[in-house]
Amino acid sequence: xxxxxxxxxxxxxxxxxxxxxxxxxxxxxxxxxxxxxxxxxxxxxxxxxxxxxxxxxxxxxxxxxxxxxxxxxxxxxxxxxxxxxxxxxxxxxxxxxxxxxxxxxxxxxxxxxxxxxxxxxxxxxxxxxxxxxxxxxxxxxxxxxxxxxxxxxxxxxxxxxxxxxxxxxxxxxxxxxxxxxxxxxxxxxxxxxxxxxxxxxxxxxxxxxxxxxxxxxxxxxxxxxxxxxxxxxxxxxxxxxxxxxxxxxxxxxxxxxxxxxxxxxxxxxxxxxxxxxxxxxxxxxxxxxxxxxxxxxxxxxxxxxxxxxxxxxxxxxxxxxxxxxxxxxxxxxxxxxxxxxxxxxxxxxxxxxxxxxxxxxxxxxxxxxxxxxxxxxxxxxxxxxxxxxxxxxxxxxxxxxxxxxxxxxxxxxxxxxxxxxxxxxxxxxxxxxxxxxxxxxxxxxxxxxxxxxxxxxxxxxxxxxxxxxxxxxxxxxxxxxxxxxxxxxxxxxxxxxxxxxxxxxxxxxxxxxxxxxxxxxxxxxx
Numbered sequence: 471x472x473x474x475x476x477x478x479x480x481x482x483x484x485x486x487x488x489x490x491x492x493x494x495x496x497x498x499x500x501x502x503x504x505x506x507x508x509x510x511x512x513x514x515x516x517x518x519x520x521x522x523x524x525x526x527x528x529x530x531x532x533x534x535x536x537x538x539x540x541x542x543x544x545x546x547x548x549x550x551x552x553x554x555x556x557x558x559x560x561x562x563x564x565x566x567x568x569x570x571x572x573x574x575x576x577x578x579x580x581x582x583x584x585x586x587x588x589x590x591x592x593x594x595x596x597x598x599x600x601x602x603x604x605x606x607x608x609x610x611x612x613x614x615x616x617x618x619x620x621x622x623x624x625x626x627x628x629x630x631x632x633x634x635x636x637x638x639x640x641x642x643x644x645x646x647x648x649x650x651x652x653x654x655x656x657x658x659x660x661x662x663x664x665x666x667x668x669x670x671x672x673x674x675x676x677x678x679x680x681x682x683x684x685x686x687x688x689x690x691x692x693x694x695x696x697x698x699x700x701x702x703x704x705x706x707x708x709x710x711x712x713x714x715x716x717x718x719x720x721x722x723x724x725x726x727x728x729x730x731x732x733x734x735x736x737x738x739x740x741x742x743x744x745x746x747x748x749x750x751x752x753x754x755x756x757x758x759x760x761x762x763x764x765x766x767x768x769x770x771x772x773x774x775x776x777x778x779x780x781x782x783x784x785x786x787x788x789x790x791x792x793x794x795x796x797x798x799x800x801x802x803x804x805x806x807x808x809x810x811x812x813x814x815x816x817x818x819x820x821x822x823x824x825x826x827x828x829x830x831x832x833x834x835x836x837x838x839x840x841x842x843x844x845x846x847x848x849x850x851x852x853x854x855x856x857x858x859x860x861x862x863x864x865x866x867x868x869x870x871x872x873x874x875x876x877x878x879x880x881x882x883x884x885x886x887x888x889x890x891x892x893x894x895x896x897x898x899x900x901x902x903x904x905x906x907x908x909x910x911x912x913x914x915x916x917x918x919x920x921x922x923x924x925x926x927x928x929x930x931x932x933x934x935x936x937x938x939x940x941x942x943x944x945x946x947x948x949x950x951x952x953x954x955x956x957x958x959x960x961x962x963x964x965x966x967x968x969x970x971x972x973x974x975x976x977x978x979x980x981x982x983x984x985x986x987x988x989x990x991x992x993x994x995x996x
Contacts, residue, residue, distance in 0.1 A: 486541040486609040486642065487634065487941035488580070488659045491761065494672065495701065498776045498814045498973055501860045501945040503634040505888070507896040508534035508618075510629050515844035517881055517958040519899040520628045530556075530621035534631040539640045542610040542618075543942040544632035548899075548908035550574060550585045550604050552627070553620040559645055560614045567610075567647055571620060574606075579656050580663070581606035582916065587909050596912050603908035607659075607918070607941050608651065611642040628899050628908070632942045662761075666917045669759075669767050672774045673704050678801035685725075685789040685798065693800050694785040699810040702777040704803035705785070707745065708770035710796060717793065719753055722746030724791035731779040731816050732976060740777075740974075743821040745787070747969045749773060752867035754913075754922035754934040761917040762863075762938055763971075770799070775862070775971060778814040815860075815973035820853050822970070826956045827963045830874040838878045841959025846885040848960045849953035853970040860945040861886070861952055863938035866968040868901075868956075871930045873964040880911055880933065882955030882962075888946045896944065901954060905935040938971070 490497040512518045523531040534542075538560070550572050556565035567577075575581040584591045585604030595602045610616075618631060636642065643650070662672075683691040694702070707727075712718035727748055729741035741748070749771035750758040757765035762774045777783070785802070789795060826848065831838040843849075852864045870876040884904040888894035898904050902911045906919040911933045913922045918941075922934040944950070952970065956962050 486611055487543045488607065488609055488655055490940045490943070492658050492662050494703070494762075494774060495776050495814075497862060497940060497943070498778050498817065500813045500815055500975065501943060503636050503945055504894055505632070505634055505896070505942065505944040506536070506894060507633070507898070508631045509897060509899055510627060511883060511897040511899055515842040515959070517839040517878070519883070521623070521625050523623070526623060527619065529623065530619040531623040532617060532619050533629055534616070534618045534633070536612075536616050536633060536635060538612045538614045538616065538635070539638070539642045540612055540616065540633050540635040541642060542616065542631060542633045544605065544607055544630065545574075545578070546603055546605045546630040546903065546906060547571070547585065548603055548628040548903065549587055549626065552624045553622055556619045556621065557610065558615075558617040558619070559610075559612045566645060571624075575604045577651070578606040578608040579651055580608045580659060583906065592909070592912075595914070599914045601907040601914045601916070601919075603903060603906050605906040608656065609941070611645050613642055613644065628903065630898065630903065634942070663917055666761055671766065671772065672761055673803060675704065675706060675801050675803065678704065678706070678803040681800040681802070683787065683798045683800060684794070684796045685787070686794045687789060687792060689789050691787045691798070692784070693787055694783055694802055694804065696779070696783045696804070696806075697781070699780050699807040700783065701779070701805045701807065702783065702785070702802065703774070703805060704801070705773045706770050706801035707749075707787070708768065708799040710798065721791055721793065721795065722751060722753065724789075725795070726788045726790055728786050728788060729777070730782075730784045731777065732781050740816055741819045743819050743969050745771065747821065747865065747867070747967065748819060750865040750936050750969075752865065752934050752967065754867075754924060756915065758865070758915055758920050758936055760915075760920065760936060760938055762940065763865075775817050777817040778810055779816070780810040780976070815975055818972050818974050820970045820972070821968075822851060822853075823965075823967045824850055825963070825965050826850050826960065828957055828961045830963055831961055832875045832877050834877045838961050839881065839958050841961055843955060843959045846887065846951075846953050846955070849885055850956050850966045850968075852952040852954065852968050853972060854951045855946075855972070855974070856949045857974050858947050859950070859972055859974040860943045861939060861950060861970065861972045862943050863936070863940065863971045864952070864968055865934075865936040866954065866966065867932065867934050869932045869965040870962065871925065871932060873962060876927060876931050876962060878958040879931070879956075879962045879964070881958035882960070883958070885953050885955065886944060887951040887953070888944065889948050889950070901933075901935065904954070905937050911935070
């Protein structure tokens with residue numbers, strides 16, 4: 471696939487979300503929008519997270535309603551079997567889309583998944599590595615108003631509807647089902663997904679700077695040192711073949727990549743993450759291969775999140791392992807600029823490890839699924855930041871091999887708290903639902919999400935997941951706290967590790983974790 475358009479042209483594109491996929495530089499632009507999600511989450515904070523609606527209107531249930539201008543960016547459900555979905559746009563008395571729920575995802579482009587719980591689908595999901603959730607990333611814009619209903623009301627429906635709201639006066643294109651399901655933007659995104667299916671990278675590496683490094687124990691390799699403005703469009707790291715899995719795991723966890731952009735202080739880099747997890751490799755097999763991060767067919771790591779800088783950039787690879795390494799092949803795809811556009815934010819990757827404790831109830835049908843949690847105070851934190859920017863995804867690993875129980879571990883909901891505004895809280899229905907799967911985790915890989923399971927539930931489970939919020943990024947103006955429950959109601963103890971991808975306004979404060987570290991340094995006695 472040819473290298474994407476130049477930075478100047480890319481930053482001029484500002485549409486409804488999917489353009490970030492084929493114009494990656496637009497992902498780094500400051501977002502003037504609110505991100506919201508209507509879902510069937512338990513309004514009490516428990517695990518009864520199905521068939522909870524905004525309200526009922528006769529025999530119909532309202533799944534989502536919002537005043538525009540805005541755009542639906544994602545629709546997900548676990549079991550699209552019953553009822554008729556109607557999507558009313560901009561005050562029209564008749565629905566713009568009216569279709570049986572089971573047919574909705576066949577009608578909407580940019581959709582995937584099996585959809586529906588059955589023995590046949592469980593087997594197909596395992597055999598073909600497909601998610602049992604049904605998801606669509608087809609954008610559905612609305613200028614004034616949007617309402618989504620299902621009729622008759624389904625008594626067992628899990629659903630998410632993500633959408634963006636734009637400032638008053640923003641013009642969005644009118645949605646017409648005869649033309650808006652086959653726009654040039656959708657066709658281009660479909661072509662991009664098809665190229666991903668064929669194993670083609672998001673960007674062409676032919677113009678990349680190639681390097682070869684050998685690292686002794688404790689040594690650091692300088693991968694990039696640049697002055698002036700520019701953008702790193704891609705980074706590729708190919709480690710030499712490993713003699714055994716134990717050595718590969720040791721290097722994956724103990725080679726660290728760090729990056730400083732512009733005003734980063736020496737001990738406060740924008741990126742400081744173990745090499746494997748930075749590229750979504752926590753040890754699950756097969757290793758993930760998403761559009762923007764993962765492992766390619768040759769076994770090399772790649773990252774395609776654009777990384778702008780206005781004055782300087784420094785990227786290093788640090789060998790914290792116990793082994794010397796020879797023959798590390800590096801490719802850096804970089805574009806120098808005379809001046810960086812002022813609306814481009816700085817890329818950051820935040821690493822977090824935690825061993826949260828829970829009551830570890832084993833009664834799945836009883837106490838384990840009846841713990842209430844609405845404030846998310848004790849949730850596992852993917853990212854907790856006081857800043858302006860937007861969240862664009864994460865990868866995580868949950869190790870329950872030494873935990874007292876794994877009952878209801880996959881039922882932990884995503885809970886995103888934005889700018890201390892309850893209206894902007896995104897509250898999901900389960901960890902597998904968050905990664906666009908359903909009915910447990912079996913393992914699949916997609917361009918924007920995926921999961922994996924190692925071991926056996928009830929014995930020695932580890933599960934993994936990733937979700938890239940590229941069409942549906944989550945902006946924040948003052949603060950953002952992005953969390954996962956560790957089991958429903960935080961029931962489960964365990965080892966949680968994650969990397970969060972996000973963009974930050976250059977003048978913003980550090981993350982809470984970074985600030986606590988600096989506070990400890992300031993207060994330390996000689």
